[in-house]
Amino acid sequence: MNPYHIFKYVPLSVLQILARFVAWIIIKIPSFSIMRTINTNMALVAPTLSDLQKKNLTKDIVYHQCLTSIESVKSWAMSPEWSIAQIRDVHNKNILLEGLASPNGMLAIVPHLGTWEMMNAWLNQFGSPTIMYKPVKGNITNNFVLKGRARLNATLVPTDGSGVKAVFKTLKQGGFSIVLPDHVPDPSGGVVVPFFGIKTLTSTLASKLASKTKCALVGLSCIRREDGQGFDIYCYKLDDPALYNRNAEIAAYALNQAMQRMIEDEFSHYMWGYRRFKRVPNLGNPYNAEQSELAAFIQTSHNNTPLSGE
Numbered sequence: 001m002n003p004y005h006i007f008k009y010v011p012l013s014v015l016q017i018l019a020r021f022v023a024w025i026i027i028k029i030p031s032f033s034i035m036r037t038i039n040t041n042m043a044l045v046a047p048t049l050s051d052l053q054k055k056n057l058t059k060d061i062v063y064h065q066c067l068t069s070i071e072s073v074k075s076w077a078m079s080p081e082w083s084i085a086q087i088r089d090v091h092n093k094n095i096l097l098e099g100l101a102s103p104n105g106m107l108a109i110v111p112h113l114g115t116w117e118m119m120n121a122w123l124n125q126f127g128s129p130t131i132m133y134k135p136v137k138g139n140i141t142n143n144f145v146l147k148g149r150a151r152l153n154a155t156l157v158p159t160d161g162s163g164v165k166a167v168f169k170t171l172k173q174g175g176f177s178i179v180l181p182d183h184v185p186d187p188s189g190g191v192v193v194p195f196f197g198i199k200t201l202t203s204t205l206a207s208k209l210a211s212k213t214k215c216a217l218v219g220l221s222c223i224r225r226e227d228g229q230g231f232d233i234y235c236y237k238l239d240d241p242a243l244y245n246r247n248a249e250i251a252a253y254a255l256n257q258a259m260q261r262m263i264e265d266e267f268s269h270y271m272w273g274y275r276r277f278k279r280v281p282n283l284g285n286p287y288n289a290e291q292s293e294l295a296a297f298i299q300t301s302h303n304n305t306p307l308s309g310e
Contacts, residue, residue: 004144005202007077015070016228023066034273038062040287040294042164044066045196047298051291067224068271072117076148080121082243087122087222088230095235099216106216108178108207109238111259112271116180118231119222121152123178126151130170130177130205132163154178173214179213181206183257184278193253196260198301201279207251211244219262223269236262240279 007015016061021299026032030039042054053297056099075083090096108123123129133149133156149156155170157163167177182195185203193202210217219236240252259278263270278285283297 002140002144002147004141005077006071007218010074012071012074013228014232015074016067016208019070020063023063023249026066034062034065037287038118038272040191041277043294043298044286044301045199046276054226057268061270061272064269065271065273067116068269071224074119075115075121076145080124080151083118083121084125086118086230086261086290088225088232088236090233090235092235093203093233095237096126096218096220098237099218102178102216103174104213104215105169105174106124106176106218108176109217109219109236109255109259110178111182111221111262112178112180112274113221113263113266114223114269115231116220116222119220119233120149120154120178122233123220124154127176128155128240129156129174130157132159132167132179134158134159144174164209164290168209168213171209171215176215177209179206179209182276183274184276187279191249191252193256195250195256195276198277199281200277202252202256204248204252207243207255211246211251214244217243217258219258221262221266223266234262234265292295 001087002036026034029035034059038053038058042049042058046057075086094261095107108129110119131149131154133146136145147154153164165198167179170177181203183203184190185205187201189205190201191204192199194200195202206217209215213258216240219238221234221236222231223234224231236258237283239254239260240254241257245254246250275287278287280286280297281287283293286294287296289297
């Protein structure tokens with residue numbers, strides 16, 4: 001039996017206590033990689049905050065990221081019905097229903113915001129989406145995740161040309177797909193545009209799918225409730241014409257702006273432990289940069305003006 005199946009028998013409340021304890025340890029050790037990454041990201045995207053504000057924000061981010069990780073594992077171990085039962089309220093559900101009714105299909109834009117894995121089962125109630133899946137490291141872990149996602153109605157396709165074609169076909173047939181467009185792509189699959197004021201390599205996949213199919217775009221996030229009793233889903237209507245622009249830079253920038261507005265609603269729930277800015281022009285990888293070099297870059301970077309033509 002896969003060792004991860006033990007998560008099926010441990011109550012979510014107990015797992016969340018464990019996650020908070022792990023977060024407490026991480027916060028106490030600034031040399032941990034995740035702490036260095038979050039601190040660098042906060043320096044880049046929130047340079048005007050005081051040191052105390054950044055310290056408190058970093059604590060919240062670590063807690064939420066640890067909770068998201070353990071909750072995601074729990075959702076993979078459980079049945080789809082269990083995950084659906086964790087969803088309490090759905091805000092602006094009509095936006096999602098309108099998107100699903102589009103004859104051109106719908107593309108769900110899901111940043112790494114909140115516990116998105118918990119939302120998958122709920123979203124799969126509305127059809128059989130085509131989703132690209134990249135195997136995770138380790139056979140045991142990958143088999144566990146794959147089995148968890150296989151319980152859903154989704155059709156999993158590889159993250160290559162054949163997978164893109166499958167998603168494109170699904171949209172052309174009026175179906176829907178889910179994309180997490182805030183990862184760092186290979187240089188051939190991205191353009192350099194601002195995200196939280198920092199020009200960085202950004203994926204063009206979602207933008208290209210939108211411009212070619214004219215599908216509906218709906219932003220989705222799954223946020224842990226403050227009372228700890230389940231999760232709420234938030235739906236965002238993404239209808240800026242720039243999102244469909246055939247100019248990849250304009251469309252990608254518009255999508256980054258849309259995701260930024262979603263993230264700003266629940267800033268500490270975003271996965272700031274991810275090295276989103278590891279490919280930045282004129283700096284390279286800020287996570288390896290000297291402090292003086294990083295400070296000089298930050299001082300000038302936020303003076304950049306946005307792209308024209310949005």
